[in-house]
Amino acid sequence: MSLNCQDAARMLSEKRDRRLSLRARISLRLHMFACRMCKVYGSQLDTVGRVCREAGLRAEEKCPGEMTDGRKQRINDAMTREPR
């Protein structure tokens, strides 16, 4: 009945994607009450989630990378050829 850390870690991920059963939520809560490591783990997964959401929103400005001039030229050529 009581969870080990591996089950808890799996459930901490799953609860980000779906609603866990009542039974699962209770055993997770009990485990989290007793286990500092899983508490830290859960808060780190939250951070990963929030950072990635922010990264997704800001990628247009901030993600490293740009197209080469040659590549831009090819896109411009393709657009010119496209019948309007």
Place this chain on the structure above:
Amino acid sequence: MADGPDAPSRDPSRWVDEHGDALFRFAVLRVRDADLAADLVQDTLLSALKGIGGFRGGSSVRTWLTGILKHKIIDYYRRNRSEVLHSDLAPEGDELAHAESLRSSWKESPSSLVENREFWSVLTGCLDGLPEAHRRAFSMREFDGLSGEEIRKVLDVTPTNLWVMLHRARTKLRRCLESNWFEEK
């Protein structure tokens, strides 16, 4: 509709200059391949050119183009379903999902992290370490906030497989960020 302040951007001949790099960066975070990202940008701009009559203002040209690109990426995933390797779904073995060395919570705020160029190179490096299928699932879920149901349809996997993939991706990414970023600090 009268020409507003962003009227120049509605001139398609300037799209590549004005939006090309932004669209490319949007795509390259998600697909992690420069050639593919550029192909998707090209597809996006060609579709936009055909559909320009459908652009009604209200949103910026950039937002409109980004919306088209988002669909192009999902279409690409749907048409090129990467093999979900059997080994990618096998039980974890005895590897504990969290390290024994968990020390403390991570304090830096997401908004300051995304201002940091070094953080981006760590983040993209960590993404590159994920199996393709896991990265696709993770990216749709965490970058774009799609629901599990939507992602399942795109990837054509069972709910259980999707949860396993997301769990694996998070476990690996968490560990990678911890050892390459948070512990370095």
